[in-house]
Amino acid sequence: MMLAVLFAVLFFSPFSPLVVPLQVRDSLEEEKLKATIAGNQDPIAQDQAFRTLIDGYLQRGNCDEAQQWLNRARDRKVLTQFASYLLEIGRCLEEKFPERARQLYQKIVVDYPDEKDEIGDSYADSARRRLIWLSNDRSWRVRSRIQLVNVLGNAVRRRDYASLQKYVSKVNFIFGACQSEFLNSDLEEIATFLDENYARGIKVTRRVQNYPFREGWFVLETHGWSTPYDYIYFLMQPITGGWEWIGAIYCDEPLVPRPSTRR
Helix, strand or coil: HHHHHHHHHHHCCCCCCCCCCCHHHHHHHHHHHHHHCCCCCCCCHHHHHHHHHHHHHCCCCCHHHHHHHHHHHHHCCCCCHHHHHHHHHHHCCCCCHHHHHHHHHHHHHHCCCCCCCCCCCEEEHHHHHHHHCCCCCCCCCCHHHHHHHHHHHHHHHHHHHHHHHHCCCCCCCCEEEEECEEEEEEEEEEEHHHHCCCCCCCCCEEEECCCCCCCEEEEEEEEEECCCCCCCEEEEEEEEEEEEEEEEEEEECCCCCCCCCCC
């Protein structure tokens, strides 16, 4: 009995070499990455080590450390996509250090005007949108979800998409097909798509539903369009003081499954 107790104490003790606390593992991993950066001359290995180290700091919200190591990577000239990391560090800094985030976004606009992400969106455009957000301009905000539903529904029924211009989010406005990467867009692209595929008898479902693939987003369903994508959903989300319209997606079947009807 005593041997069993002793074994349990040794095995489950926090000081046992068999149990390494998460913080210690993270620290050991950091030291290995830093050693690779310091001693390995292979640029590919250094690039990967920098990325893993910076990503880890960002995941834990350690904005300063992420920025320091990004600066070192820039000095070593072993890391590409600086604009991408600057954008992520800016988002990390926004809540507590908005002025520093603003400076990073301005740097992206000036220094990386042509650099784009893997789906073709400009980092400079993303930075401009974050600058608008930090300026506290919410001129496109609608006071309530019901009001936004009425605005969108009336525009569809009247085929008056130009009336939506003042409601377009200046920070996050997207468009695309279901099950695809959504691209940043503008009202002109969406309005053209809606107008070209307009059909009589389009139904606007007034009930707003949760968007099933991203927490905090909601959808207003419309269906009966002439496009093969019969369903078009208007995306919206709550923001401080109201709601904002953040784009549209088109689908060939209901995005939110209908409840089954028992017979």
